[in-house]
């Protein structure tokens with residue numbers, strides 16, 4: 001199954017993709033995570049994109065498309081994948097169109113107030129990438145990861161100024177993709193407001209078990 005997860009930042013795409021990856025046994029390819037791994041590893045690409053991510057701006061299309069092309073060539077992605085956070089522009093969608101034939105585009109639908117509340121309360125484990133929320137999904141012990149005991153951190157781009165910018169970038173650059181894929185009859189909408197298991201259950205309904 002070749003899937004794209006589309007929707008505003010904070011809609012829970014990453015959380016649901018982690019569940020779907022286990023269930024459907026296909027890799028979860030998150031461009032945000034790939035970039036963050038480069039930043040953490042101090043690679044040349046990481047150095048190039050660090051400030052861009054910190055501001056909540058988009059990495060240039062050519063860089064992003066090449067990174068995705070390389071990842072999709074890996075063996076595990078041959079029979080299926082979940083692309084999370086890509087494409088984010090029409091140019092990226094056109095490039096993806098040349099690479100693969102998608103089965104479905106899952107559009108996560110969520111109101112702006114809920115998005116802001118989710119993003120500002122999000123905390124992550126810097127080692128495993130596990131995602132928590134201060135009120136919706138707190139760790140067992142305040143401020144530390146349940147498994148590793150590492151202090152949780154807030155992503156730079158989850159700070160208020162960057163959140164505002166990401167939402168604007170989403171509206172301007174990524175939102176038009178919903179229409180782009182609707183005209184190709186690929187879009188299924190799911191309500192992203194309930195809890196992760198409930199959202200996952202509605203995903204199973206639209207994708208099949």
Ligand code: ADP
Nearest residue numbers: 009010031032053056057058059064085086088
């Ligand atoms: P979220 O969906 O929560 O905004 P991501 O982890 O998907 O966060 O992405 C974080 C950041 O990585 C983006 O704000 C952007 O700077 C960069 N990024 C991720 N995917 C893309 C993409 N397809 N094109 C350009 N930049 C991207």
